[in-house]
Amino acid sequence: MTQAPATPKAIRRRHDREIIALAVPAFGALVAEPLFVIVDSAIIGHLGTAQLAGLGVASALLMTAVSIFVFLAYATTAAVARRVGADDLPAAIRQGMDGIWLALILGAAVIAAVLPTAPFLVDLFGASDTAAPYATTYLRISALGIPAMLVVLAATGVLRGLQDTRTPLYVAIAGFIANAVLNAALVYGADLGIAGSAWGTVLAQCGMAAAYLVVVVRGAHRHGASLRPDAAGIRASAQAGVPLLVRTLSLRAILMIATAVAARLGDADIAAHQIILSLWSLLAFALDAIAIAGQAIIGRYLGANDTEGARQACRRMVEWGVAVGVVLGVLVVLSRPLFLPLFTSDASVTDAALPALVIVALSQPISGVVFTLDGVLMGAGDGPYLAWAMILTLAVFAPVALLIPTLGGGLTALWAALTLMMTVRLLTLWLRARSGRWLVTGATR
Structure with missing residues (x-):
């Protein structure tokens, strides 16, 4: 007995369920991201105006650097989703790993560029003489977390391509909480000042990247996908x-x-x-x-x-x-x-x-x-x-x-x-x- 074709109303309902299931958790994860800067600002703001001004300059530089590489999430999502549609999960995860390796390479390049040029970049963005030392300190320490930030982007793209936006939401929430706790502990408890805030954010970002890698690596083992870097695949992702x-x-x-x-x-x-x-x-x-x-x-x-x-x-x-x-x-x-x-x-x-x-x-x-x-x-x-x-x-x-x-x-x-x-x-x-x-x-x- 042949199955009757789906009615337009049934098709719309199916699409609605898919859109809601993906979009709602994605919205939560997106909102959680800027909360990192808000928490840092609230904690550092109590240290003084110069420290807060330094954070403002350093954060602008960091967010610019990271937003430039947002393609790591977008391109990876599309590529992985195609493999999922073709019912080839091992290739989908392999595609995602290429994006993650590319993120690590780009992150290392950004560190190499930012560390020696941090004072120049801070001056270029117009930091005052009192704020510049704080901005330089925060930028240099936070730059060490850029590879983790880019891995988070690429891994988020992998999971979105696998039709999973819930895991990124959970990781974002956990990262936000960890960032708040670490910042408070290192800034006030350890009396590290603005450097403590930077280290707290780096540790939170590394923790998020590690959580994503655990999920992706488990998926790779489950489906027999290789985790080794593939030059051709990384080049294609780029x-x-x-x-x-x-x-x-x-x-x-x-x-x-x-x-x-x-x-x-x-x-x-x-x-x-x-x-x-x-x-x-x-x-x-x-x-x-x-x-x-x-x-x-x-x-x-x-x-x-x-x-x-x-x-x-x-x-x-x-x-x-x-x-x-x-x-x-x-x-x-x-x-x-x-x-x-x-x-x-x-x-x-x-x-x-x-x-x-x-x-x-x-x-x-x-x-x-x-x-x-x-x-x-x-x-x-x-x-x-x-x-x-x-x-x-x-x-x-x-x-x-x-x-x-x-x-x-x-x-x-x-x-x-x-x-x-x-x-x-x-x-x-x-x-x-x-x-x-x-x-x-x-x-x-």
Whole structure:
């Protein structure tokens, strides 16, 4: 007796279950990550203003270095998910190990670059004479944990590709708790000052990396996958990551230009911009969780040669992106009177922020689609297109943003330009999704 085909409603429900199962834990893990810096700031803030300023500079440098290599998670997720879809778990884990070895190599290179140049980098970021020694100390010690941070990125990509976002959530929570305890013990108990905070973070990151490696190594033993470094596999992982690196650098350039323009508008505008950017980043975590689900699900479907399943999953995730974007936009509008007083009592800052927040709220459905399609195309391994699309977006945004101080409009105009940037991304991603050229099937792309 043949089984009746699934109804559209049943298909949507199946996709909903998959999206929720992957996105909700992914969101929790994403939110846990910035809490490391918040804990460090809270503990070091009691040591003095100079120490806190030093942490601010060092953390900015570290987060920039680590975010550049976020492709270790994205590219690994897509590659592993394809192997899972092709029902080849040993090859999936082997693919993930290549990403982990690449992370270790890159981490060692970053240490070699940062340790001797730390004072120069701190000075380049404008640290004051009183804050610079603290920033240098924190940066040099924390740099020792960068290989562990990059291993965490790559291993997170392995587990996401294996359709597991719960384990990264548990590891992130454990890492956050360990970081808080170690920081307090080493800063105050051992009286190590800012150096104690840096060592506490390094130890917490190493513990997280070790936990991930235990999970991956067990999986490798269970499925008979080799753990040895493979030059060809590592080289392939690096090549797959280059387009995503270009995409990330272009996006960071956009955000840096926006901050530079806001600084030229005046103190009230840059202060309001930083508040809004913090909120925008928080909203991005919710949308990025859907994108992560997209990477894992789409990669699996294409690895299983199921283009129709990939199309249906893409369509449903876009609907989720729009819906979540609408909800976030409404929350932004409703929370404005409560949100702004948490950061400032300056009326000029509030006046600059209020109209810009309305633009942020209205743009959230656009952001929902952008994040979703970005994840879908990453899951398809369509990195070269994403790189060129982001370069085009940068080329459109930069001249518009740089003209704002001359033409006027203030912070509202700047966030309108950022909405234009997201709209350009929407158009480029939507055209690619509609073309179907991303639907390349097989265990490898």
